[in-house]
Amino acid sequence: MKRFCLWLALLSVFSFAREVPVRYLTMDDSLEREAIFVKLVKDTVYLREYTPEEIAAKQAKALAEAEEQAIIEKYGDIEDSSSVNSTTEEASESVEPSEEEATVPEEAVSQEPAADDFEAALLVTDSLKEAKADSSATDSLKVDSLKTDSVQAVEAPKDVYIRLFKYDFKRLINVESGEMVDLTLSDYEYTEEEEEEEYIPLYPEGKANLLVKSIPEACSLFVNGVPLEMLTPDTIKNIKPGKYNISIKKRLKDVDWWGNKAVKINDDSLNVIEVEVERPSTRLTVNTVPEAVEVYLDESPNENVMPHYMSDVVIEDIKPSTEMMVYFRKVGYLDTAIITEVQAFMPNTILVELEPVTMNLGIIDMQKEYNRERTSRFIGRGLLWSSIVPFVSAGVLWYLAEQDWKEAKDKKDAYESGSAFYNEDTRKLVEDNRKYNDRGDVKGFTALGLGILGVTLLSVGFVLSF
Template identity: 50%
Template sequence: MTKRILFILAVFAVVAWCREVPVRYWVVGESAEQEAIYVKTQHDTVYLRAPNAEELKLISSLDDAENNALQNTNGQEVEEDDDDDDALPAKDSTSVIMTDEVKKSMANGDEPQPAAVVDDGSGDDLETALEKEDVRLKHEEIAKIEEEIRQRDIRDSIEAANKNPFIKFFRLDLKRLYDMENKTMIDLTLSNYVVPEPVVDEEPEMELYPPGKANLLVLSNPEACSLFVNGIPLKQVAPDTIKNIKPGKYTISVMKVLKDVEWWGSTIVKINADSLNTVTIPVQRPSTRITLNTDPEAVEVFINKVPTENIMPQYMTDVVIEDVKPQASVDIYLRKVGYRDTMVTTEIKAFMPNFINVEMQPVLDDLPFIEEQKAFNAERSQRRTGRYMLLGSIAPFLAGGILWYFAERDWSDAADKKKAYNLSAFESEDTKKMVKDNHDLNHKGDIKGIVAASLGAVGLGLFTVGFIWSF
């Protein structure tokens, strides 16, 4: 039932955008084509209607144009009718009775004259006159009755046409159906068809910049540079004033062709409404770069990378990305809490500034979406912190290892001192010194060992927490 309703609505929508065209149709079993106005084909029924006076004139003009084109194709010249030149003199329809006098006058070269009507005197008879009057009255009555019948037939035909104005045919009963306006055959294999309205593609007029009451004086170095606002060219050359612009943030660019190469310069300008704004822009040596500006600012930028918790933003707007390789297509992802995520696909042209201006759509009444964005940023921050902790764990491990190495050396020296004074047979100053050195080395080694173990514990803790937070 739902599909049926949708189909009916679709048909109504199509019919609303259809148009009626003059056609020639040929019905199976008939020997000649006829002309009508095509309405539609619906459910295998072709709906036509009789043309009105205006449409008859249109059909006649289409016929004439088609015949003229055919004659021109065959090499024939189309002659226009001239009623004044081709008009023949009207002949007198009065009959001429060939009497002896007429024949004699014609033999002498005179024009024959029509014979006069001779009244035989029968009109003076009263009875004959009454009979003629009766006949005349009967003829008038018959003519009146015939006129009433004709008028009634006209009214009936008009009422019938108003009730059912269509001429209906089953589509397979037609041999052909020719669209005279578009000069194409209407496809009779279709069970539903209407002639659509021609689609006219109107290119929207590009707005150079939002109109306002502010002015901006642009100076360039060198002079005589073409002016651009947000990458849209103006029909102006610097130095010049951009008038009637709306206050706000714009990318103003200048371009000059030097040695057959385009030299560009650009800057971001915040235009105020209460003063004459002035900016000086020097052109720069040609290089391939991306000039990315967004509204609002401080938007995260990801180039050819889909934002995830493990991928950090590469840039923050507004930014000029230098030393970019020319590419046929590059995907730029933009993110900011409180705004819809945006992706821009563009071409990076060589030796061009490649202006990209994006106005992001704010999220107004979707609090759950904003909370998801905040949770995403929190998760990403935690993972970033975890990675920093993983990297930070390297230093304690390295420092602890070095201290442990020095502690091992102190303990080894202390063991050598102890072995030396244990081998001594008697107590001396050297023996006392070796005992003292043994104690000092053991103490230093113990301190270094404790510090090394502490650093190792810190490194292990950082590594463990960082590993957990990073994934």
């Protein structure tokens, strides 16, 4: 069975004993001593003496710290190590003897006697033989001593504990931390923490399988943005049923082409999905569990703001951003906000699973009241804007009505100032007067009605909006 896994370094604590240096003072002693704390078992403290190697390391460390402190006191804080090195080299050169001083004793020792002084030469030879014999004897004694010491060192026991009852201590201090060793416990030992790698799967494991096909083939495969070492077409095995973002990537013409699709995996033997790569563009793909969730970009929801989008949605032509806040809201679920990066020419997939409200059911009533208030304000703002039309229409009709009334008045003035006898012209002027009056009255009453409608919409919209 083919599996792919992601290895992340996580801290896992394993208890294993470690020894620490301590200083202690007992009840029957006035001198504070140093040792190595091993453990505390059944009210008995186990200590051991420093080994020669530990003593040597301790002395070397103390010597190095003393030398460093002496250099600092003499030269101050030296940042350039070359000056310290040059000073050390000069000091060593001043200590080393010159060639003349070194060679003078050698010449004195190796100076040969004169050829004519035969007896003096014999005496010198005898003295050299005696010195060599003494040197050989001294070397043999040193070798015997070293052998004896080494035998004793081998035969000496390695783990010799100093056992003391815990109530015999006046104090027992951990040198590393400077804190007192807790002697109130019956059993105690210092432990260390060790890092270990823990196996974490790339996707939730289950019993479902998903066959991913792509157009074109041989595309890199991603699940919820996590890369898999797989090329399409291939089957993602043993995945938990649920909703996932399946992405593919293929490099074409030196540009990464991406394809993305949300899929619901059922607990069947095999689920099949086909994804096609799309021309590179900057977009934000938002998928949620559940669906039909309100989505807000860089803005928190309030009663005066309607949702920007509803999931699942692909937001095209979005501007790249290093930090974009995406807010999700749905009745019956806790509001969720995330900050994501929108990269250029990438699908930028987001899959968010909202947490349902289970404990405080009063939150659901508050969410519903919030929706009613927001809907009311939305309708109110719509009525406010819609009241503009009746007011404008009423104003236009009233103007036209006044024109008709004016024309009717002109006709009336014309036949009243004319002949006293009734004739065809007078009859026509009377009919025109009546016609213009009727038309003006219709337009006037219509304008009045539209005005009343506009005032009503304005009043209701104002109430609902505020």
